[in-house]
Amino acid sequence: MSTPYAKLPAWADYGLIPVINLAVAFIVAGFVVMLVGENPFRAAVILVEGAFGKGTGIAFTLFYATTFIFTGLSVAVAAHCSLFNIGTEGQAYIGGLGIALVCLSFDSVLPWWVIFPIAIVAAAAFGALWGLIPAYLQAKRGSHIVITTIMFNFIAASVMVYLLVGPLKPAGSQAPQTRNFLAGAELPKLNWIIELFGAKIRSAPLNICFLLALVMAFLVWLLIWRTRLGYEMRTYGHSPKAARYAGISETRIIITAMMISGALAGMMALNPVMGDQHNVAIDFVSGAGYVGIAVALMGRLHPVGIVLAAILFGMLYQGGAELAFEMPAISRDMIVIIQGLVILFAGALEHMFRPYIQALFASVSPKSVGMQAVKGTGA
């Protein structure tokens, strides 16, 4: 059959199945924890308490989540156009370059609320540019976007290392990073929101980018499901032939989708660069682009799902830091394993449990499993 899977109620499709996949990923992660000789249940408790137990923890969780919302949206926008953008990492890195140029130029003369919009545009533009080249090569030369974006991640890394140990490094400094930005390039914190609820926060980097990320999530929803461009992207994503028939230019749609994806990736850099470190340092993205893949898959490419998945990963990162402190055998690399397991179970194996759940639904109430209409059965 062309559509191998029958329908499930929407809540099972978008709620139950992701939750089951996620649960399995965590169970397997639990075994890894056991393998290094720690108690997985205690680890889970430490993790959750570290992420949500105190105001500071919550603020950190949301700070990390902000980063992942951007990269998750980036991966999702491309995926709706059936483009697998593994280049989010590099696009975010290059986005940081755009921010660095803006901040280093204006931080002594302009206030943050003038610099911020300029930096948003610069980050988006630089990220989009880094997405443009692989997109162009895919559209015009047929080179596989997965491979080219991987290559562009490595090229981005080389470019940034070159700049950060050379031209962008202040004279006399040893650290491979730009000088620290002045107050004009520091974004306001959002910790007061959490403090409204009575929690205490010592110092946490949660900043205004969180709100920007939520706005972008809404805009992505609007783009994909409510605009002509989104309609065209989805058409191409499902069937390039139908897109051609509908008069949608393949080149234009691939390039547009990848540039939007790259722009979202680039904007991710605002959060750590202007919201936290106040400089651009080597490898500041540190894998957040790849986390975006997991977040997008887990969020089933829907902005609401992506925000939730990003918060979950934010929790893992923040709780993971606490965990590494409490259980020395478990470093933050544990998160990388969980990330991989989530990609495996929520992505590559997303249909593994489906038949069982369908059978379950069918046995409980056959009507809930929408029967497929009669399709050509013979010849």
Place this chain on the structure above:
Amino acid sequence: MDMFNAIVQVLDSTIRLSVPLLLACLAGLYSERAGIFDIGLEGKMLVGAFAGASAAAVFHSALIGLGTAVLISVAFALVHGFASITHRGNQIVSGVAINFIAAGSTIILGQAWFQQGGRTPALQPGERFEAITWPGADAVKDVPVIGPIYGELISGHSILVYFAFAMVPFTWWVLFRTRFGLRMRAVGENPAAVDTAGISVAWLRYRALICTGILTGVAGAYLSMVQNGGFVKDMTAGKGYIALAALIFAKWKPVNAMFACLLFGFLDAAAIRLQGSPLPIIGKVPVQFMQALPYVLTVVLLAGFIGKAIPPRAGGVPYVKER
């Protein structure tokens, strides 16, 4: 003569640097020829390197190390198969997942077991694969031209180096002269033809993936047990991706694959050699530029400016019986 010696040295390190690429590239060839995209070469090499160095250090045996590397790497290949063959998942997604699981677990387990910051214990003689000196290599050492070529380029490598190069004709032979090769090529082009001929598509693809796992395991073992005296975290450093690029460049053919890997190995060797020193005409080239060159070159190649690479037709598409 200095110039000559320098060239021999660069070529010698070209061979050394090409070997992991070549093994991984041939590994990818088995999988992709059978119609399974595999961007998880990187991860499988990494777990191979880790498992190999760990087992060699614990059991004090290079062979046990190699065997463990192959075993674990094959296990990861089977996970890829489980996701992309049995459950028809997205092959790229599955490959990405494997790379992450490999990256995280090698560090976590390494730290938990050896407490050396993600490293495995330094391997002692007997726990690594030593260089093999060919008969007469020392004798001809001082003979001009032939001496360095025989003594350094041909002789003096570990057994795994010779294994890697032997795998090139062997893989060609398997592909084009054996029943398994015929079926594997067929399943990568038109799995329905294989299915209707009464051959199990899934089992055939699993076997191809096992071959992939064996070779990535050896590639990993080479990294941690030959090139380096132990495992260092993230020691594959993108080699799996370069191997993938080389595979495309080679148009999925074994002999081409060898030349592609030698080319990329040469670029790497030249970058190390030239580090910081100025080139004629161009002047001083930043190290980062030399490091990025293989990737840039790959992009140029991929863009089809040199020939057109046609992948196996059924590649990346899970097989579903169609009515």
Place this chain on the structure above:
Amino acid sequence: MAQAAIELIGINKSFGAVRANRDINLEVARGTIHGIVGENGAGKSTLMSILYGFYQADSGEIRVGGKPVSINTSNDAIALGIGMVHQHFMLVDNFTVLENVILGAENDVLLKSSIAKARSELDRLEREYGLEVDPDAVIEELPVGLQQRVEILKALYRGAEILILDEPTGVLTPAEADHLFRILKQLKDQGKTIVLITHKLREIMAITDTVSVMRQGTMVATRVTKETTVGELAELMVGRRVLLRVEKGQSEAGAVKLSVKNLTVKDSRGVTMVDNVSFDVRGGEIVGIAGVAGNGQSELLEAISGIRHAVSGEVMLDGKPIDLTGKADPGELRDRGLAHVPEDRHHVGLVLAFEENENSILGYHDDERYLKGPFLDVDAIMADAKDKIEKYDIRPGNPRLKTANFSGGNQQKIVLAREMEQDPGVLIVGQPTRGVDVGAIEFIHKRLIAMRDQGKAVLVVSVELDEIRSLSDRILVMFAGRVVGERGPDATEGELGLLMAGVEHQEAAE
């Protein structure tokens, strides 16, 4: 009657809610040619796939040579001497004939001896059955007829005594089909048993000894071919008198709306598929293009609708030129009043994963009616979709339902509604009723005639000769990329058949 080669007893098979085969009984005598006819979707292919081990029956018994057997894989079937020539060839395109023949039937781990054996075996088969083919030719370079021969050779090489052919003539010219039938008769004379699945009654009458008719998953009758007629079989197939001709009045052809001159189109490999084709379509007439599939009709439609670039040619739409060689794209043509119902609705005309309402604007999604600035006007789209559902009786009438969940006929109605309701000046339609149930066929034909009566220019391409003859006011026949003849609606089937086979064309050329 001779001993039965195959007996199927009480076979049932369901796919989800679809019962593809219900309680099927079938007996085929050894050394005969047995036909199975039925409409698309009657369950013929499913039944044969069960016999070949490609699917497993939910219940029922299979006997081969009188003995009950269980066939779980194709391997089991092959071991029992059953071979199958699939409708879509199961060949590896970049392999040689030899490699394809030995695939799965190698006698050794190494290929050398298998290749030697296959070479001599092919030589023998060539002598015995006249099955000539170059063993070292690469499949993708062979014409379709020869590719099919390789499929037959594959089966014979594996020692098939029972050969199943699934719609073998769909891709063949009449001459190639005749050649195939001669081969089949020869095989029969050598004692092989042949099962021929088709929906073409003429073939059944020409070659089979006995025939079974399937309808909606059930076996409705089995007849000795000599004792039945085309009329009876047709009636059994559809369950009532076939409406061969839709009622229609005289056409009142007006001005030329679509004019094609010297159009040449090549496919992606650079092979000329449409060769210097010229014709006009006037308002108020239906022009039908007949031809065996693969003679350039698909490429012609794609070029005229702007999907595929033409190499050369002049095309006028409403008297104004359009550049099909590079600039024009489907969107522009649509704006200029050319609507297109494509042959392949699953991948081209529809996005199956979309909701019905989303598909009802595909291609017109940039129309102001459906937009508010850059945003989709969801209310307008929904209202529009509901309107079309009502007018075209699309069921189920839910615009939020995923398109994949509609039946073939209703999917086709979604496309037709979308294209016809734009009030185009020119409508081009590829395979209007492929995979569509009988009820919907009548509806679609009536709609097309109504378009004509409104003064639209309608161009229909179909491989169903009956459909072309029933709908068209003028019939063009395509063969090998050329228009080889034009006839009126009263042309006989035989006359058109000869044109489709390129016979007159070749004679004229001599």
